Amino acid sequence: MEIKEIKARVIKVIAEVLETEASVIGEEDNFIFDLGADSMQSLQLVAGFEEEFDIEMDEDKALEVQTVGDAVDFIAQYL
Amino acid sequence: MDYRNLTETEISLLEAQGCYCRDWPVVWVAPPFDPGLIHGVRFEGEVKLSGLHGMVAPDGETPRPAGLYSCFLRNCEIHGPVYISQVGRLEGYTVEKDVSIENVSSIFVDGPTAFGNGVEAEVLNEGGGREVLIFEQLTAQIAYLMANYRHEPEMIARLKGLIRAYCENRRSERGVIGAGASIRGAQSIRNVNFGPKARIGGVQLLEEGTVAGCAEAPALVGEGVIARRFVIQSGSTVDSGAILEKCFVGQGVRIGKQFSAENSLFFANCEAFHGEAVSLFAGPYTVTHHKSSLLIAGLFSFFNAGSGTNQSNHMYKLGPVHQGRLERGCKTGSFSYLLWPCRIGAFSVVMDKHGSNFDTADFPFSYLTVEDGKSILTPAMNLFTVGTRRDSEKWPARDRRHDPDRLDLIRFELLSPYIAGKIIRGSEILQTLYEQASKEQKYVRYQGIHILRLLLKTCRKYYQLALKKYYGEQLARRLESRPPDSLSQLRDALQPKEGGDGDWVDLAGLLAPAAAVREVLEAVKGGEVKSVEQLRSRLAAIDGNYEEYAWSWYAGTLEKEMGISIGRATKEQLAGLIREWRASSVKLNNMTLKDAEKEFDQNSRIGFGADGGEEVMTADFSAVRGGYESNAFVRRLRAENEEVEKKAAFWEKELERLLG
Known part of the structure; x- marks a missing residue:
């Protein structure tokens, strides 16, 4: 899968979980400080990515991912 | 004990010392007897005095020579050195040795009474049907069975029979003030028994009750307390304006700061300050410290109530008939509200105001929150929080029971x-x-509550x-x-x-x-x-x-x-269990450590560093809170990880040796 598609789908999941407009989510955005994700939403994001891409991620490492761009790169490793 | 009547000389001396009795032959004394220790005492009914000499020194009080001063005694027995002074009415009591009673308006027994034993407390359901008979030997377990097993009427009838038999044995026309007890500055005390070394100071009213206790764990009832129909067990403190009506206070309990309770049971190591309890079954370690917290018609244990915690037990239909149950280890956040009936799984945290009825008993370690008016359950989230770990460590360390006979099994x-x-x-x-x-679906529904499907x-x-x-x-x-x-x-x-x-x-x-x-x-x-x-x-x-x-x-x-x-089991199976223990323990601990980290992040520093910039904030935070790496809890968890690694390696090796 191409990075561009991964990014689009990652943003779609983020928008759904955090209930925000996809258009305001940027690659450099930090999940906590810029997008306001709390710990529960962080877990939902990991679950959402796993469902979206049908993958099982190392959850500890997944929860350490800070930005949208890093999430895209992290997920790409599983595809 | 060989008693004798007073001699004419002794009566003359007593009268010269301001004593009075309409019928002196009803006053009996056992030798040695020194009338010089009795001044200004009015005797009535049968009074027996023995051992009234030597010093009296209840724990923590200045030793004083034994004696009776300015008091009215009616139908009393005094055994051993006591100090009784300025007591308006002392009637119907056996006073044991080393007792001190001073500045008390009245303390009397006015008929056959079981001293609070056998009082029915309407716990759990204000509408009735779950009454628990309170008595001195009541344990959390016996109360639990009596309140909750009403579907077994024959067993309940037998159980009540056993308890009533116990209570009948306690029934008497005479109360006891146990050895070493101290009662000072009290107003009215009626039909109350006092255990050894009980310390009563400044109570307003005690009626139909027992303040139990033993030398190892005396009970204390302090200033301004009003208590009717009660049992207060060993090692407990009830003070500072607490009001109790039909209550059992178990061992090592603390109640005070104007807390009021009716029809409630407090078992070992509970703490209740400021707030209110009605029909509460407070199992061991139930703690409520804040004003405007109401615990009503519920069963709790190992519970911590946030400020403003509240529950509703009726909906203005058939009366207050609803009840709730929070299983062990739950917490409620500030101003959390639950609409009974509800049942919450063990070690869960309830936040927000819940307006629906649900049962999450099968989901321990959960978070319960509200989003868009919906009650949301997030199971397992409290498995790896600092609070859960700290609570589980602190409970055994905070067992205040020193009575050799511990009532509750915990x-x-x-x-x-x-x-x-x-x-x-x-x-x-x-x-x-x-x-x-x-x-x-965003949510799935289960027994009245929503769970985020993604989770x-x-x-x-x-x-x-x-x-x-x-x-x-x-x-x-x-x-x-x-x-x-x-x-x-x-x-x-x-x-x-x-x-x-x-x-x-x-x-x-x-x-x-x-x-x-x-x-x-x-x-x-x-x-x-x-x-x-x-x-x-x-x-x-x-x-x-x-x-x-x-x-x-x-x-x-x-x-x-x-x-x-x-x-x-094979070597592989046993070694597999050990390996998974190592991995899961370390992982759960690491997740808890992550949770602890939040206490040191930027958000936690808000409010620190008054009148300064970021540098001052960091310095202030470090000075007050210390650092993550040096935090005692963090170090303990890390040490535990090392210990688990070490033990797991050891047992893997041992299993290899034994099953090789």
Whole structure:
């Protein structure tokens, strides 16, 4: 899968979980400080990515991912 | 005791010292008797005096020569050195040695009374039907059975019979002020018994009750207290304006700061300040410290109430008939509200205002929140929080019971067959909900509550982690307690006995196989248990066999869940359990450490560094809160990780040696 598609789908999941407009989510955005994700939403994001891409991620490492761009790169490793 | 009448000389001397009696022959004294120790005393009815000499020194008070000064005594027996001064009316009591009573308006017994024993407290359901008879030997377990097993009327009738027999034995026309007790500055005390070394200071009103206690654990009732129809047990403190009506206060309890309670039971180590309790069943370690917190018509244990915690138990229809149950270890956040009926799973945290009724008993370690008016359950989230770990460490350390006879049976385990059984059930439910849910759904509904569909799998995963930890930990503990030196010893150590299978119950602190409890209930029903003492002893025997019951449950569960027969398990199976224990324990601890990290992040520093910039904020924070790396809790958890690694490596090696 191409990075561009991964990014689009990652943003779609983020928008759904955090209930925000996809258009305001940027690659450099930090999940906590810029997008306001709390710990529960962080877990939902990991679950959402796993469902979206049908993958099982190392959850500890997944929860350490800070930005949208890093999430895209992290997920790409599983595809 | 050989008593005699006063001599004419003694009577003359007493009268010269301001004493008066209409009928001196009713005053009896046992030699040696020194009338010089009695001044300004009016005697009435039969009064017996013995041992009135020497010094009186209740704990913490200045020693004073024994004597009776400015008081009115009616129908009393005084045994040993006592100091009684400025007492408007002391009637119907046996006063034991070393008692000090001073500045008391009246303290009297005015007829046959059981001193609070046998009072019915309408707990759990304000509408009635769950009344618990309070009495001096009441335990959390007996109260639990009496309040909750109403579906077994024959057993309940027998149980009440046992208790009533106990209470009848306590009935008397004479009260006792136990050796070494001190009663000072009290207003009205009527029909109250006082145990050894009881300390009563500045109470406003005590009526129909018992302040029990023993030399090792005296009870204290302090200033401004109003208590009617009550039992206060050893080592407890009730003071600073508390108001109690039809209440049992168990061992090591603290109630004060104007807390008011009616029809409520407080078992071991509860703390209740400022707020209010109505029809409360406060199991061991129930704590409510804040103003405007109301605990009503609910069963709690190991519970911590946030400020403004509240519940509603009626909806203006058939009266206050609803009730709730928060299983052990729950917490409520500030201004959380629950609409009874509700049941909350163990070790859960309730936040926000919930306006629906739900049952989450199969989901321990959960968060309950509200979003868009919906009650949301997030199972397993409280498995790896700092609060849960700290609570589980602090409870045993805060056991204030020093009475050699501890009434309540308390198991402190965070993971036990009871909780592990719930986790297994919760996992199954989550799996079913996951399989049945559509990907279009944001939430799934279960027994009145919503669960985020996306988290069904994640929560189940965390539950599995806890189970793996439990399975391995039990094995390691078993091996540690019976270190095997040979294969046959290993097999012996792992072989379960019978008795712990099936469901477990939490009888307000006692974790026990339901079948074992059933046997006791049948014994009560069949008349085999003939006294409260025998009932306590049967329940204590269950508690005493906890380890074997738990191991038996563990063996059965491993067989069912993982197909491992522990008594005949292979090296690979046992080593696998140990490996998974190591991995899951370390992972859960690391997740808890992550949670602890939040206490040191940028957000936690808000409010620090007054009048300064970021540098001052950091310095101020470090000075007050210290650093993450040096935090005692963090260090403990890290040390525990090292310990688990070490133990796991050891047992893997040992299993290799024994099963090689």
